[in-house]
Amino acid sequence: MVHLSRICYRKYGNLVDNLRLYVRGGSGGMGLPRLGGQGGKGGDVWMVSKKEVTLKRIKDKYPHKRFIGGVGANSSVQALKGEKGGDYELHVPVGITVTNDIGRVMGELNAEGDRLLVAKGGQGGSFHSAFTPSKGQTKHIRLDLKLIADVGLVGFPNAGKSSLLTVISHASPQIANYAFTTLRPEIGKVMYEDHKQISVADLPGLIEGAHLNKGMGHKFLKHVERTKQLLFVVSGYEYSNQVRELELYKEDLLSKPALLVVNKMDLPGAQHRLEELQQQLQNPEEFSHLLPEDMIPRTNLAFRDVVPISTVTGSGIDQLKRCLRQSLDKDAARVTEALHGDRLHGVGIFPVPKWRPEPSRAAQSEPDLQLV
C-alpha cells in the first residue's frame, strides 16, 4: 500500500494547484395555491477560506466534487412560509481565485474567513410564479491557488533541482540523469529549528524557447509566476539564458527576489567554473559576446546570494537554507512595515518611512553580488 502511494506520488506529484467543482444552489420549495403560501428559498453555495485547508484535501475528501445547497421547504398549512434550505459552505484554502466556466473571475479569497457566493438557491413558489418554485443556479467553477510556494527552483533540465529539493526537505521527487525527469511541480517543506517552515517548488526544467512554449514552456512559466522568490540552479554558466527566457515571457518575473545556486561543486573543474561565473556576474557585458544577440538579457538581474553547493557531498546546503530564510524574512518584514504604514495613513498619521522600496533591478548598475 505504502509502495503504491509512493508510485502515485511519483507519477502525479504532490501538488494540487487547481480544482474544478460542480456547484448548484438548492431548489426552492413548492408554494401552496389554496392558501397563498410561499415555498422556502433554496440554500446557497459559498466558498469560505480557512488556513488549514488544501486543495488536495478537498479532492481526497470529496471525490465527486459536487456541492449542492439544501432544498427550500414546501409551504404547508402548518407553515405557510416554507423554511429556507440550508446553505452549503465549502472550506477552501486562503489565496484562491475562483473562475466560472467561461474563465471570468468570480472573486478572490485572500484572508482567513473570506466568503464568496458561487451559486444562488432558487426562489420558493409564490403567487408571482404561479406557486411553482425555481431551480438553483448550476455552475462549474474552478479554484486556482494564487501562490504555490515561497521559492521556485529555476534551472535547465539535469541541473539538479530535484536532488536539491531532496536534500533540503522531506520531499522525494524522482531524480535521474535525463532531461525532463520532473514534469509536474513537487513541493517540499524546509524546516528550521524555530519550527518555521518555508515551501520550495521543484519545477520542470526550463529550456531555450520556453517563452515560445517549447519544452514544458508556458506550463513551467505559469508556475514560476506563482512563487514569491526564485532560486536559480546551475551547474555551469547558463544562468543568463534562463534570465532571458523569463524576461521574454514576462519582464515582471525578474522583479522577484532571486538567489543563485551553483550545483555539482564535487565534479572536477567546478571551482574554476565558479570563478568564471563570478566574473561573469560582476561584469556581464564582458561576456555578452558569447551569447547570440537575441539571448542577451536586457535586465541586469542582481542575485541576493550566490551559493556553491553539492547535493552529493552536502557542502553548502546549510548555508543555502540560511540564505533562503534570510531572504524571505527580509521581504516579510518589508511587507509588514508597508502594511503598518498604510494603516497609519488610513487613520491620518504619516510616519517617516524607515525603508525605501528596492530600486528596480534594471536600474541597478552594480549587481548586489554576495558569495557565501
Ligand SMILES: Nc1nc2c(ncn2[C@@H]2O[C@H](COP(=O)(O)OP(=O)(O)OP(=O)(O)O)[C@@H](O)[C@H]2O)c(=O)[nH]1
Ligand atoms: N556529481 C553530482 N551530480 C549531481 C548533483 N546533483 C544532482 N546530480 C545528478 O544530476 C542528475 C540530474 O539530477 P536531477 O535532480 O534529476 O535534475 P533536475 O534539475 O531535477 O532535472 P529535470 O527534472 O530533468 O529538470 C542526476 O543524475 C543526479 O544524480 C551534484 O551535486 N553532484
Ligand SMILES: [Mg+2]
Ligand atoms: Mg527534476
